[in-house]
Amino acid sequence: MIADLLPSPVETVEVYGDPADPAPLFPEEERLVADAVPERRREFSTVRACARTALSRLGVPRTPLLPGSRGAPLWPAGVVGSMTHCEGYRAAAVARAADVTTIGMDAEPNRPLRERGVLELVTLPQERYQIDSLSVQRPDVCWDRLVFSAKESVYKAWYPLTGRFLDFDEALLSIDPEGRRFTARLLVDGPVVDGVRVTQFSGVWAAGAGVLLTAIALRTPSVRAVRPPQLLGGVGAVRR
Secondary structure: OHHHHOOOOOEEEEEOOOOOOOOOOOHHHHHHOOOOOHHHHHHHHHHHHHHHHHHHHOOOOOOOOOEOHHHOEOOOOOEEEEEEEEOOEEEEEEEEOOOEEEEEEEEEEOOOOOOHHHHHHHOOHHHHHHHHHHHHHOOOOOHHHHHHHHHHHHHHHHHHHHOOOOOHHHEEEEEEOOOOEEEEEEOOOOOEEOOEEOOEEEEEEEEEOOEEEEEEEEEOOOOOEOOOOOOOOEOOOOOO
């Protein structure tokens, strides 16, 4: 699913679930999950195995993948990327910084947000209006969760460019249900990339096998999303 959202020059790897034998970790990584519950250790290990496989396709040797500030992964020099995991799904996407400026990706279960209070926390009134409308048209997609996922992808694309937090109410999301794309208009000053100020992030989304997936990639040097020629499958965050 992710390969159709982020085609070349982005390298992607996804798996559903975890292998019986967890992928080995570097000692530095082991220390991060030494006291974690088994489920957390498995997802941590599997998503890093995905990332290392994707990196190997770029010719990058195996290396520890440690979290930096605010938990954002520290990628090898000259590489940008994103990792995500949710119940039953793990994925990673990487690219050369010479080709892609930033990547943001998020996976969520295709289930509604549990409480109305959470929805009001992570969405703006205009977004809730669109969610209500889309839910009538397409009840097979949990649009509240999709908006949440898209905002997670926006944050993951934003943070490497700014080093600053972006709150949920600082970007206004609009979803294209037929084109399976979304646009997030920044309500705060965006970063300057190649002399151009970013005022919005555009991305793509997909749904399948009970998973919602959203992704953004800004090409280098032009500030625009990587858009696939075709989306496969059916229609179609907490920072990680």
